[in-house]
Amino acid sequence: MTFNDDADISKGRASRRAGAGLALGGGGLGIVGIIVLIVSLTTGVDLGPALGGLDGGSQAGGDQGIDSALDQCQTGADANRDLDCRMKGAAASLEDYWSGQVQGYRGTAVQLFSGSVNTGCGGASSAVGPFYCPADEIVYIDTAFFDELRDRFGSSGGPLAQLYVVAHEWGHHIQNITGQMQGLDTSRTGPDSDGVRLELQADCYAGAWVGAQESTLDDNGVPFLEPITAAELADALSAAAAVGDDHIQESVQGQVNPETWTHGASAQRQTWFQAGRTGGPGSCDTFSIPGSRL
Structure with a gap:
């Protein structure tokens, strides 16, 4: 999926943290961050070490960098x-879409980083992969993950992935601001656990946004994104499969x-993405x- 060249993405809330991060060797699976963070928030257990060996910002690699507003x-x-x-374009389009779907919507932002980053949930390394921190309501992404998604886990890659x-x-x-994260039993894993249900719903919400691309418009009435092609849809489904628990x-x-599953099988992730794409958020x-x- 590509953006319309004339689309206005200037309002997208995204920035890059430059010069902050301690590049940590090895690297984990990089796709279990949200479950770790929710456990930390709901139990009060310090999971800084699990998020990359940092203690919430006091060690090297803390927030010493400068944010670029892109x-x-x-x-x-x-x-x-x-x-x-x-x-940034994704942030602009997602903000426009979800502000029209959720009553009382409040926005989030995308923080790009390299190596490690401090968050409202503690210090995190790139090993966690992309994650959302409920405490500060920010999405964190080390874009090097996209290379790992393709090279290590076999996704076909591509912009829609x-x-x-x-x-x-x-x-x-969306789950956080609508209260869907409350009351979850995050201590249990398995194919029908709350953690898996949470992740599959997020996949469904992602599909809902993709399915609405033709009606998600910038302030000038221009669709942010061009119509999805079969090849681009295959890229997205490939990414969903690549981060399935069974595949990993x-x-x-x-x-x-x-x-031990926390995110769901590849087939489940693809199925729920498609459910959202064809049925919207109400199907999630x-x-x-x-x-x-x-």
Whole structure:
């Protein structure tokens, strides 16, 4: 999916933290951040070490950098040429879409970083992957993750694969501001756990945004995005499959253990993305259906 060259993305709330981050060696799976963060917030347990070995900002790699507001990113043409601008364009479009879907909507923002970053949820390294912090209501992305998604986990890549990741994390913001994160049992894992249901719903919300691309307009009435092509849809579905628990477990440890799942299987993630794309946010209730139907 590409942006319309004339689309106005200037209002997208995205910035890059430059010069802050301690690049940590190794790197984990990079896609379990939201569950770790929710456990930290709901239990009070300090999970700084799990988020990259930082203690909430007192160690090296804290917020010593300067935020760039990405003022060079003004149009859809910029978003098509530059990855940071694409993230800003995604923020502009997602903000427009969800402000019309949620009563009393309040926005979020995208913070791009490299290596590590301090957040309202504590210090996080790139090993966590893209994540949403409910405490400060910000989406955090190290864009190097997109290379890992393709090279390590086998996604076909492409712009819509990248936008799917942003839209998924934005979906967690929707869950937060609508109260859907409250009262969850985050201590349990497994294919029908609250954590899996939360992640699948965020996939569904991402699909809902993609499905509404023709009616999501900038202030001048120009659609932010061009109509989706079959190849671009395949890219998004490839990304959803690449971050499925079963695919990651098979890739990393050579076997699948559903009882430890926190995000859902590849097929589930694809199914719920498609459910949102064709049915909108109203089709995204993953909490009231039996586990066998997830």
